[in-house]
Amino acid sequence: MRSQRTTPILHQIEEIAESVPGWTPVDQLYALFNLAFLTAGQGGDIVEIGSWCGRSTAVLGLAARLAGGRVFAIDLFPARDDWQQNPDGTYSFAVETDEGRIAAYQSQTVWPEPFLEDIAPLYEKHDSIRDIFDETIARYRLQKIVLAHRGDSAFCARLAAEGIQCRMAFIDGDHSYQAVCQDIQNVERILRPGGWICFDDAFSAYEGVNKAIEEHILGSASYDLCQQLTRKFFVARRKA
Secondary structure, eight states: OOOTTTSOHHHHHHHHHHHSOSSOOHHHHHHHHHHHHHTGGGOOEEEEEOOTTSHHHHHHHHHHHHHOOOEEEEEOOOBGGGEEEOTTSOEEEEEEETTEEEEESSSSOBOHHHIIIIIGGGGSSOSBHHHHHHHHHHHTTOTTTEEEEESOGGGHHHHHHTTOOEEEEEEOSOOSHHHHHHHHHHHTTTEEEEEEEEEESTTSSOHHHHHHHIIIIITOTTEEEEEEEETTEEEEEEOO
């Protein structure tokens, strides 16, 4: 009988992708796992900006369980009543956090079709995305490894004040240009030299994400080994 350590990790990742709601495809999840797993020798933790129901978080947690470190999962975790329909029929939300009220999907709102097909059904059995996230983390027994925070990347300032450094940062939050630039600036407070910064939805349909990467990563002398790894997953290493 195979143990988890002798079961191909790709099989475990495929099971997560099938069972946890989200949009991150298997090839990207596999790339995330490998990067988190193979950077074990660097030391440091992992930070994720935008966790949603925990699909990518669980994969990062599996890597951290094997390779060491913790996963700080930062998300706004909207509840059902946090969403509102805009005059044009699209959807946005705003949540109350310890840092104050934070609005999301303001400049790039959610169209009715994807909201009704992909988001609204999540609230049929749960009041909040956080409930689904917590179930995901418990299912894979990652409660001691994954530390969730309801907020945005400004939380990195608190982590920095506590002396926490990360070897890897995965940015998948608000996709507007201003928000991605702010996420980069915030995670750089804790991203150690030699650490990796990663982006979802890069060079796909989100011009804000593309522009932020072009200006602050590709256009910066602080990063090397910049590469699009899969269809929408971009990584770069912070120079030592």
